Amino acid sequence: METRLLLQGILDASPDAISVFETVYDELGAPIDFRLIMTNKLSSQILSFSTDHVIGQLFSELIPGGVHDERFKALKLISETGQPLDREVFTYRTDGVYIWLKASLRQFEEFIVVTYTDISQRKEAEVQREKQDTLLERVFSTTLLGIIVYQAVRNHTGDITDFRIVQINRVGQELISGSTNVTGQLLTHVFPESVTPATMTRFTNVCEKGIPFEIEYFYLPLNKWYNIVGVPLGDGLMLTYVDITARKLAEEASLQQSNLLLRISESVKIGILTTEPVRDETGRITDFRYTYFNEQAKSSLPASWYQIPDQTVRSINHLGNADQMIELLNRVVGTGETVRRDTKSPDGKVIFSVISKLGTGAIITFVDVTQQRRAEEQARYSAELEQEVADRTQALSRTLSELEQSRNELERALAVERELSELKVRFVSMASHEFRTPLTTILTSTSLLEKYAEIDNQQDRQVKHIERIKTAVKHLNDILEEFLSLEKLQEGQINAHPVAVDLSQLVGETVNYIQDALEPRQTIEVALSCVGTILLDPSLFRKILINLLSNAVKYSGGGTVITIRISCTDKLLTMIVQDQGIGISPEDQKHLFERFFRAKNVSTIQGTGLGLHIVNRYVGLMGGQIDLSSELNVGTTLTVTLPI
Template identity: 40%
Template sequence: MFSHALADLLLSQTPDFAGLADPVTGRLLRVNQAGVQLLGYTSEAELLERPVSPLPPEWPALLAEARSTGSAESVVQLGASGVRARLTLLPLAPADPAAPLLLRLQPLPSGGCPMAEGLRLQRAEQALANSHGQFEAVVSHATIGIIVCNRAGDIVSANHLAHQQFGYPPEGLVRANIDALVPPAPGRNHQQLRESFNADPQVRALNSHRGDLEGQRADGSVFPVEVSLSYFYQENELYVVSYVIDITDKRQAREALVAERLRVERLRVERLNADLEQKVADRTHALLSTLEQLEQRKDELAKALQAEQELGELKSRFVSMASHEFRTPLTAVLTSASLIEQYPATEQQPKRLRHIERIRQSVNHLNDILEEFLSVGRIEEGKVAARAARLELAELVQDTMLDVQGLCKPGQRIETDLQACPSAIWLDASLLRKILVNLLSNALKYSGDDSVVRLHAACAGGWLTLRVEDEGLGISEEDQQHLFERFFRARSVSNLPGTGLGLYIVGRYAELLGGTVDLQSQLGQGTTVTLTIPYESHSTD
């Protein structure tokens, strides 16, 4: 069993002639594919069915040697085929005289091997046929027209696309002359050009100084082409290869591009003319309006002078306001200090305390004015920034009310309404307190006796809404759009003390907190200021 497996392996794997032979008759029992090809047969069955064995006459002697020594080797000639080869014999079972023999043949090239030469020739012919088939496929399916002609211009070959380009049926171009594909043109002698190329063939692209080259179809129509020439020699005969590309689409695209450029150029010229006409009209209008502008210059200068005067008045008003705001509390301080000197007796202590309180209030008023000026300066310089921290809103509101309680007029009161707010929120307590102080101070200042100022606060969705309502003088719609400007005071409160900086500071602080301020007011019906500020809510441990 092992010997037969070894024989099968050698038969299938060796590249040389290998087979099994009967030791008695000398007939072949099996032959591998290499042996079939070497002896010139089409199949193993055809080789095994031949009546005469191809084994050499030396077979009996080689068989005896193989049985005695285990192998035998000799150079032999295989019958009528004339194949000279090195023969190797190996008994599969030396002890069994009837066991098949494994034989191997290696052709010897030095001794001449017609069959091997024929095999190599056959393979060369097959390779040539394959190469020719590939070449035919490339030419037949090329995306350009290919035409081959001889020296006389007779077409000997043309691919499928060339027939389509020139409108000929299949093989209709063969045996036609190349001149039939070239339309006649004045001053052009195609035959002379062909003879010139035959005299000095070169690989080159044809061009025309008069425009695109043209080809002529079988029906006489012409179309633009690009042509490149090549050549080759076969049996000392020159053949010229023409590569033809139909550039109809290219020409149409180029003509469309030229037309588009002409259109664009025409539009550009028209636009330039229109621009020139417009410039002339503009210059004319400018010249005509110069006199009018000169006449208007007096009015403009007068308006500029008036604006300068208004600016000066604004400065004077600010100086006057500031002077008045400082003079009033200072006068109160001086007056109270002088009156205190007139009450030296002990029993006059209540009068002294009343004037001391008046001095304290005046000093606080001066301090508030200075604080407003300093706040504006810090805001303008960018020195004020929001710093969020934990705060109790109810406690902050209560402290603020205590701060402004001294500003309440007889019968005035502040009512608060805090709704749905967490016990603690994260905001800048200092800025929020200053905003509330300004809003409540204005509400109390510009409201009459026995009036009510309402403070509402609500929290929802991370936004704190503060609303301060008063029953005061109100502000006209014309003045409302200037209320958040520096030093602006509404005409309805011009006779009351104030710097015109409170709402400006409120608006800037609201911006620092990321919020907004809205003001609604009507003359004689009071004012409502609504502040909306985002806040954060942190859980407490």
């Protein structure tokens, strides 16, 4: 008993948490559990149990999870192998709280001594450090900054002789060395032209004294500007690089522009002043201070201005209107409005000024425009006189124009009258000629019919003369039909009404209608390649074809062939009517579609001179066109194209 108490005292005095387990075997001698026979206070604290209640308990009863716990597996392993075992386990206490333990297990006969050390804080620190390293690595790889980490290189006496690149991110690689991997190389080897004694001193001060630096450096090999910041990092330093070439170029351009503007402001004959607002403790603008005068402004303003130490609008009070000027400048600064105005100086000069916002203040430009305003006034007066002269001239021009228009209208009316008179004469001449022949035929045949009526056996002659009368009447009817068609066309009473048409049937009926008018041995040949129905106005198409065939029959004579060729595409119908007649001269072809025009070589053949004119009008109503080609004594070809 005294030995056990002594051993317990030794365990309690130990700086480590210690528990002693006795191996429990089954009937075959295999370890199946472990009984806690002794433990110290530190072990009770770490594992969160009471010593009085746990001594004598089996491990499977003592720890939640029992035989599945990592510590149980470790106990079983050492009891089976007898080999010492050291491991770190993430487990939980009897109260369910998870902890990290470092356990050392040693076997002494049937007893196993377990030494515990709570390493939860160390593990937590490692996890946090790992998270920080991961975060740092992500920042290192994703930042837009170029980053290079240098490690100091020292000689045998500990003095720094160089710096070695130990880490560089992607952006740093691209900014400094392009595609070359410089990790592990020395600073003096990578940047030999940039490493000066001043550079080494700056790097050494960061490394040994912790003095950071920030510089803007022009790297000649890449022709770029960089902003470089160096901070201490372990036995070395970390440099961050930012490409500021665009900013430096912009600053240089801005400086050049500022210098140019300054030179311009000093060379022009325009006075330039700049102002900045003066505010009270509440931020309200109470005045404006002049911050710049160019030479022209200095020479234009009173010398007394320069004797005032605080050159503000209120202290100078030019022309006694300081309050109004402050109010105006305040409006310009507050709204961004640009104000243009003329003011008159005490000596009578007219000063034109422009006040605009500039930064937080305003810029005032002014120029003496006295002579210009006088010239403008004179020009205005001259302009008024010129306007009055122009108005009167315009009125006179209007009157002359109206007279000219009246004269033109009169001439047009006279021309129309002459044309009507000419048409009337041509119509009367044509009508008298065209009507005379059929009327004479009718009168002659009628007289002969009267005589034949008194004589027997003259029936054949009577039929012959009756047919002549019918033909004459039909001719008169055709002439009247052409006159009526022309009148309807002139008055716009005829329009195209397209419908679905069986073209083969329509052409066949029209050709049959013309058959009675054919000369002896005169034939009509038809070649039609259109299939199915097409969309067109059948009445107008029939009239066009009848007119063209009538002309071909009339001017061809017996024994000739009249050809009709009709073809269709998706959107167009082409009809060609060709005869072997007397033809038309080139000169007459130019006028063939005019009203009442007849070619010189058809004066002995009946006709009104209206047929082709009417056909041309019909084709136009249907949205098509007609073309003619002809040769004297060879024949004529007319081509009609119509949309379908």
